[in-house]
Amino acid sequence: MRASGVLLPVSSLPSKYGIGSFSKEAFEFVDQLKRGGQKYWQILPLGPTGYGDSPYQSFSTFAGNPYFIDLETLIEEGLLTREECDSVDFTGHPAYVEYEKIYYGRFPVLKKAFQRFVPDQVFYDFVEENKFWLEDYGLYMAVKNSLNGISWNEWEAGLKRRVPEVLEQKRQELAEEIRFVYFQQYEFMKQWSKLKQYANDNGIRIIGDIPIYVAFDSADAWANPELFQFDEACNPIGVAGCPPDAFAATGQLWGNPLYDWDYHRETGYAWWIQRLRYCYKLYDVVRVDHFRGFDEYYAIPFGHETAQYGKWEKGPGIELFQAVKKELGNVDIIAEDLGYLTESVIQLVKDTGYPGMKVLQFAFDSREESDYLPHNYNHNCVVYTGTHDNNTILGWLDEMAPHDRDFALRYMNNYHTPHHEMPWDFIRLAMASVADLAVTPIQEFLCLGGEARINRPSTLGTNWKWRLTPGQITDQVIGRMYEMTKLYGRL
Numbered sequence: 001m002r003a004s005g006v007l008l009p010v011s012s013l014p015s016k017y018g019i020g021s022f023s024k025e026a027f028e029f030v031d032q033l034k035r036g037g038q039k040y041w042q043i044l045p046l047g048p049t050g051y052g053d054s055p056y057q058s059f060s061t062f063a064g065n066p067y068f069i070d071l072e073t074l075i076e077e078g079l080l081t082r083e084e085c086d087s088v089d090f091t092g093h094p095a096y097v098e099y100e101k102i103y104y105g106r107f108p109v110l111k112k113a114f115q116r117f118v119p120d121q122v123f124y125d126f127v128e129e130n131k132f133w134l135e136d137y138g139l140y141m142a143v144k145n146s147l148n149g150i151s152w153n154e155w156e157a158g159l160k161r162r163v164p165e166v167l168e169q170k171r172q173e174l175a176e177e178i179r180f181v182y183f184q185q186y187e188f189m190k191q192w193s194k195l196k197q198y199a200n201d202n203g204i205r206i207i208g209d210i211p212i213y214v215a216f217d218s219a220d221a222w223a224n225p226e227l228f229q230f231d232e233a234c235n236p237i238g239v240a241g242c243p244p245d246a247f248a249a250t251g252q253l254w255g256n257p258l259y260d261w262d263y264h265r266e267t268g269y270a271w272w273i274q275r276l277r278y279c280y281k282l283y284d285v286v287r288v289d290h291f292r293g294f295d296e297y298y299a300i301p302f303g304h305e306t307a308q309y310g311k312w313e314k315g316p317g318i319e320l321f322q323a324v325k326k327e328l329g330n331v332d333i334i335a336e337d338l339g340y341l342t343e344s345v346i347q348l349v350k351d352t353g354y355p356g357m358k359v360l361q362f363a364f365d366s367r368e369e370s371d372y373l374p375h376n377y378n379h380n381c382v383v384y385t386g387t388h389d390n391n392t393i394l395g396w397l398d399e400m401a402p403h404d405r406d407f408a409l410r411y412m413n414n415y416h417t418p419h420h421e422m423p424w425d426f427i428r429l430a431m432a433s434v435a436d437l438a439v440t441p442i443q444e445f446l447c448l449g450g451e452a453r454i455n456r457p458s459t460l461g462t463n464w465k466w467r468l469t470p471g472q473i474t475d476q477v478i479g480r481m482y483e484m485t486k487l488y489g490r491l
Contacts, residue, residue, distance in 0.1 A: 004431060004490040005040025005207065006033060007388065007441040009055070009454065010068050011097055014468045018090025018105070019097045022191040023070040025470075030199045032473055036481035037491045041199060042207035042439050044388060044454075046192070046282065050149075050217065053099045053464045054455075056289065057215045057256075059141065062133040062278055064188035066110060067102055073191060079113035096465040114183045126186050132274070134185060136223035142177035143170055151217040153234060160234060162223070192282065200284070207334065207439070208283030210275075212290040213240050213256035221257055227264065227271055228257040229299075238299035241307040245340070251300075251307025252458055258299055261316050269316070269323040276324060280331060291335040291356075294320060295345040321352045334382050338362070358383045358435060360426055361390050364400075366407040373411070374433040383435035385426045385444050388454040392443045393423040395450025423447050424484075431488040438490065442468070445477055 013020030013029060020026070033041055047058030048065045055065075074080045088105040091098050127134060140152065143159060152159070158166030171178065196206055214220040216236065221228060229237040240256040242248070264272065279286045293315055300310035324331065335349050337356040349356050358381050363372035370376070377383065385393055397405060397419070409415050412425050423444040430438040443452040443466075455463045485491055 002436060002488075002490045003039040004438040004440070004485050005038050005042055005205075006036075006445070007042040007384070007439050008468075009044040009388065009464070010046065010065075011044075011055075011464060012442075012454070012467045014094075014470045014472070015070070017071050017085060017088075018102050019067050020467060021068045021070045022195045023072055026070075026195050027198055029473075030195075030202055030204055032478055033199075033204050034202045036478045037485035038481070039203060039490075040205050040207050040285070040437065040439065042287070043209065045209050045211060049464075050215075052460050053097075055209075055464065056211045058211075058218065059144075059215065060133065060137045060219045061210070061214050061275060062130075063137050063185055063219070064192060066184040066188060067106055068192070069110065069184065069187045070191055071109065074113045074187070079116050080109065084112060085109060094469050095467055097467060099465075110184060110187075111180060113187075114180050117183055123182075123186055126189065127182055130185070130189075133219070133278075134182060137185075137219040138178040138181040139167065139171060139174070140219035140222055141181045142174040145177060146174060152222040153216075160222075196282070205284035206282075207285040207287055208279060209287045209289060210279060211256075212288060212293045213254070213258075216255060216257050224271065227259060229260050230257065236302040238310075239302055240293070241298055241300050241310060242339070243298055243310060244308055248307075248458060251310070253300060253304070253307045258297065258313075265316065265319070269320050272320060273324060273327045276331065277328060280328070285332040285334060287334040287336055289336045291337045291349065291354075292339065292341060292345040295348045296342070317348060318351050353380075355380045355382050355436065357381065357387075358433075359387060359390065360384070360430060361386045361393075361396050364404050364408040364411065366401075366403045374429060374435075377434050379434045379436050381435045382437045382439060383430045383433050384439050384441075385423070385430050386441060388441070389457050391450055391453050392441070392448050393426050394420070394447065395453055397422060398450065420447055424480075427484060428488075431484055431490060442473070445481055446472060 008029070009020070010022070010026070011020045013023070014025050015021050015023040030041070045055040045058060046064050046068065047055060047060055048063050049055055050057065050059055071080060071085045075082055075085065088109060090101055090105050092101070143155065144150070144152070147155065159170065199206055225234055231237055236257045238258050240254045240258055242252040244251040276286065295315050295317060296312045297315050298307070298310045299313045300307050333352070333354045335352065335354040335356050337345065337349050338359065358372050358377055360372065360383065363370045363374075374383070386396065390396065391399065412429060414425055417425055424447070427440050427444055430440060452466050454466055
């Protein structure tokens with residue numbers, strides 16, 4: 001069935017306290033999606049973030065980001081006062097997240113709510129149900145915070161190697177901090193579940209996003225070293241990245257630990273099945289980032305400063321997804337199959353039956369034919385005007401080579417659209433395609449420029465900050481969104 005949706009990170013919602021959250025504005029955004037004829041809301045990973053603020057480098061693949069807990073709800077529940085929240089300086093600019101202010105302001109406020117919180121059976125049930133990850137995560141974060149945030153590989157040997165007596169001593173010593181972590185996760189899940197249920201009740205499905213890899217500095221890597229290619233000292237043998245290409249002369253060095261796929265195979269991919277099962281408590285559809293890594297992954301020797309000297313290794317292939325299907329059934333997955341694709345990864349995506357991705361901003365290279373041009377699509381794909389890693393359409397057009405821009409205009413047979421309106425031409429191109437699902441970042445409906453870009457890959461300091469401001473999505477925009485969706489049979 002043809003459908004469409006909007007890409008908007010939770011952090012980019014408007015809200016009162018410096019960053020998007022599960023606030024009334026999130027529920028209002030669901031209402032706007034419904035009125036605009038949309039069936040999907042795509043978000044970015046919901047995990048807690050650290051240095052660099054990237055949702056793709058999280059302290060846990062299971063935990064939620066405490067920044068997204070709505071303080072207004074805690075006020076309504078009597079756990080905070082409005083004066084306490086309003087006394088903290090969370091932001092200086094309404095259109096951008098200031099993460100340093102959020103980091104230093106949010107946790108003291110949440111601590112006050114925690115100190116007034118009286119656990120009930122629902123809380124204890126949550127802790128018990130999630131103990132398979134929550135116990136390790138609670139201890140990991142409590143220890144990390146007590147050591148000024150240093151990575152677990154710098155902890156004392158007993159903690160680093162998880163000696164049982166040392167862990168038990170720390171559990172007792174840091175019991176209050178561990179309970180504070182549990183409280184944050186409980187409030188996160190309670191509020192997110194309510195928002196997701198509201199979206200589902202209004203015909204909106206949530207597309208979540210998971211990175212293929214976990215961060216090295218994470219509870220996952222600390223608590224489960226057997227899952228990864230670590231040496232005896234718990235240092236990575238190799239790390240993840242991408243080889244040199246036209247966009248990066250020395251490649252991309254991501255630094256994530258690589259999986260020990262032999263171990264995963266021996267366990268029947270139990271951790272992956274557990275991870276995905278948990279995802280479907282949070283989301284209706286899961287977009288799996290860097291899907292080609294399941295076919296072949298790029299391994300860079302640990303300690304290298306660039307990605308130039310890595311090599312390709314064989315991943316688990318279809319065997320992993322056969323195990324997933326056996327345990328979880330026919331789950332909805334979107335395969336992020338962007339970049340240079342070999343015959344084997346193309347075959348893997350085909351064998352899984354999962355829809356791949358098509359991005360219009362990758363289509364208009366006037367030198368060669370492209371699989372991203374809409375006339376080359378089949379219906380089993382998801383078309384995007386751009387992703388969180390792309391510039392906005394207006395920003396992209398401003399940076400385009402003239403011959404590529406001319407190719408795009410000729411392809412759309414439109415030389416007359418005013419520049420500031422051109423995002424709608426690309427929305428139309430996506431909506432009109434045969435792709436079963438079309439997803440458009442909200443910035444394109446608002447015709448925003450490069451100032452609204454979410455992320456510039458391989459850079460630090462300016463990413464993940466852009467936010468909507470109150471009232472920016474107008475009734476006129478919603479009406480136009482609805483008409484375009486109706487016109488191309490995606491209601």
